[in-house]
Amino acid sequence: MDVPYQYKQFDAVVVAGEGLHSYQVLHQHKAFLEIESRSVVSYVIDALLKAQSVRNIYVVGKKKELREYLRRDGIDLNHPKPITLLEQKQSLYENVWFAYMQSLPEPVPESHLENSIHKDKAILVVPCDSPLITPHEIDYFIAHADTEHYDYVLGLTPAKAMHPFYPKKGEPGIKMAYLHLREDKYRINNMHLVKPGRIENRHYIQTMYRYRYQRNIKNVVRFGIELFKKDRYRGYRFYLCLLVCLMCARLKLDRVADWVRRWVPKRRLETWVSQGLKTRFMGLVTPFPGATLDIDNNRDFEVMKLRFQDWKQYLRGLVERYPLPEDLSAHTAMTRVPVPSRMEASEKDTETVR
Template sequence: MDVPYQFKQFDAVVVAGEGLHSYQVLHQHKAFLGIENRSVVSYVLDALIKAQSVRNIYVVGKQRALREHLLRDGIDLDQPKPITLLEQKQSLYENVWFAYMESLPEPVPESHLENSIYKDKALLVVPCDSPLITPHEIDYFTAHADIEHYDYVLGLTPEKALKPFYPRKGQPGIKMAYLHLKEDKYRINNMHLVKPGRIQNRHYIQTMYQYRYQRDIKNVVRFGVELFKKDCYRGYRFYLCLLVCLMCARLKLDRVADWFRRWVPKRHLEAWVSQGLKTRFTGLVTPFPGATLDIDNNRDFEVMKLRFQDWRQSLRDLVERYPLPEDVSAQTALSRSPVPSQLNTSGTDIETVR
């Protein structure tokens, strides 16, 4: 990879709010779905606790419900890392911004943030519904993220990394929609390393989140209208090509999709997103699918429960194939301490394509 390996630590934010644009599974909040007698959000916290690149953890949602589920699952809110529960606001954008402001070492008025030394503080933002996310995956992502030259690093998982989790004869699986780019087909992997103070058009993120579920054709149209109004039609060809590829993939017209994705080079799409958000944006491709395998609907949840142990083992096997940088591994070995957790593993919802 082009980015040099570095060992860096960040505060992490788990977005676990229940709002107007969040999706429920089996008529309940996804964070509190149970897999092997533990809440999905607890598996996410297990990984963050063990990840060496994570310093403090903030969970934004309904405080009372979060506290009850986490304590029941044996999550210690004080050690080995402090976990702060924050009451949710009205939107995803507000939740992340609230956590960012709470994570600052000292109170800073929002009006003074532009000239503050904390405007370059980066947060790792992860969702509450990716129970297969691993400490190794988190550390790998943060070690390769070029946070010196970018203000927003979004994780991408290539299709080949997700194929082992597809449905097979006699075995259920999960098959997702992709972002069809010239270089490859990618799935947004739900990890975001972002400097909130450096994104001028932060409110655009809420629009992206609001219309992220693009299996619903109404969301496709609404997102396109909102996008074109803000973008003054400059990036219309990117959106239309991505949309055509998505539709062709559903109709199993792969050759047609491959022809259209030639018009969407990754670096051009990154430049367009950077311009829209008024920040420095990039997508970081990683080989790990754990964070990508989130829970979107009832069927995915039933499959996740059934294949949970098999898939965790598959993810553990990837650790040897994609080790951490040498300097990270050395420091990890020196600083690792036992973590009281039931999760036995080795170790950027701004999703616009579903």
């Protein structure tokens, strides 16, 4: 007899594929860059191995190279958790979908997935290039993600949590672009707790990935053009506001950006994304920046190598400041908010911050 999935542990997928729209750093795939003689992807897998809320781990990429690097870095594919290496497909979407289907407890033809209980299975998707991700922030994110009412929970890190990593006098740092919303400025933290079988417009995610690099203003404009072609709900006005804010921030016109972002309330943006993907989407604000610090270019990588130990020590200090719930199986959202039905297209404006 089938029983509903219990929200205690989730399988994790590490996206380590090297495709047409993936970025290289120093002419090398980011997964295999080395910090202190270990590959970046190994740091990510280490964190997943230690996280209480992660069950099995699937790594999608160049299988042969992954096996060689993980073996060299001392990672056991069988202990303490099973790690399955999967050969990459043609795109990010195909890689995640393939790993999701492989993670099902029994083979299910895609044509039968619609009526299967496995359609409600959620997986944690993380990239291969966030070497500062920690077990604690993974558990914290999953503990607060409301998978009962949402099918796609995306982590968001507020700008103030990123300030300790900015360049300072005599110290190099990393400063990233943000999503300017009414409530605050956020950076996507690279953790996705998602039910792939519940996202009808899954192919849209590939378009977002293609133009994900927010520092490249051309990518932002190109994504906007793609968006205008597909958007039926006239929510593209939110994207225009986000674009204006991004340009103002680059020009140091902070007051203008702060005025424009008043027109992008977080809740309504979530509703728009939910409508576009045909799912129930929410952005979960968490205080941890480790997963957010990914490697996008040569300079960021060099800074990461120089500051790696200092930043690791800082992140360890956040553990006591933001403890986990006593019962990780509770998975209660930080603050309950009105939840839309799966296909509801609510236009209600609310300033509630999760």
